[in-house]
Amino acid sequence: MPRDGRADAPGVDPQKLWLGSARPRRGRKPTYSREAITAAAVALADAEGLEAVTMRKVAAQVGAGVMSLYSYAPDKETLLHLMVDHVSGELPVTDTLTGDWRADLKAVAHLQRALMLRHPWLPAALSTHRVPGPHTLAFMERALTALRPTGLDGAAKLEIFAQLTAFVAGHAAHEIAQAAVSRSPDQAAAEARYLAAVAADGHHPELAEALSAPSRPLAPEATFARFLNRLIDGLGTD
Incomplete structure (x- = not known):
């Protein structure tokens, strides 16, 4: 067997x-x-x-x-x-928290992302292996402590930690996959021309408006920070 x-x-x-x-x-x-x-x-x-x-x-x-x-x-x-x-065990668990739960939770997410980028297999492993060991529990304890100022009950705090971890794992997996794809300048230009043609056909007004907006930094760190801000800043405490 x-x-x-x-x-x-x-x-x-x-x-x-x-x-x-x-x-x-x-x-x-x-x-x-x-x-x-x-x-x-x-x-x-x-x-x-x-x-x-x-x-x-x-x-x-x-x-x-x-x-x-x-x-x-x-x-x-x-x-x-x-x-x-x-x-x-590479995740720090003794640094002093600021007391600003949103800022502290964002710091937790950035630490998770860095860990997953160092170990590209980790996002996939986390999707099926969820029995927390001592190091995982120590970092979870830190995240739950960061959420203490919210006044949320324990179940809600656990849900937020799980949601945050799932978001980071999904984003990191995308970053890892994108980094493995060879994309030449010619290919990027061809894709841009295609989207411009689609936006100009009159059948996709929302896409045309979105593409006409000023572009934002595409660096992986900046993109992650924007997405993370939207997630955490939108979390309520009720």
Whole structure:
């Protein structure tokens, strides 16, 4: 039975994963640690993408036998949870909050985006791996603390954090995909001519008006900030 396949994974018991021992309980002292194995998997995903992460390849990275890895991560599903929480440890959680919940929430989003751009596989992993480990919980706690001045109840604050994370993941995934597409100046010019022709045909007045408006900075950071401002500035506290 293939242990790397998602279809055969029985699911992850979060209490066993995060509150249990990180090392095998029986046998001789282990040569490897769960932390080292997870770091190797992260490095592999960073270099080659999430699909490249298999137990066999991770074992080769750390110089271990495949079977020995199953004591730390019984399947790829578990390994992915470990990877997500491992990189979440890069997020700062001790910086002083300003007390301006909108500004603090925007800072949270910018930190999330930077993390996802450093680890391009992360947005996809977050879409299916939502069992928060200790690092993820620490950053979630920071975001919820930033929302304290809103007076919202706990359920609403959790919803806002989930909405924010989903927005950042979607935007980061788009940025990553766009960066991977080779788009020549000639192609960009051809697309601009096409849109100009469509706008001039008289059948798309709203598009024509939109295209006639002054352009805005297209730098990824500026675009993200504009979208983020619209999202957070529109959040209410009732």
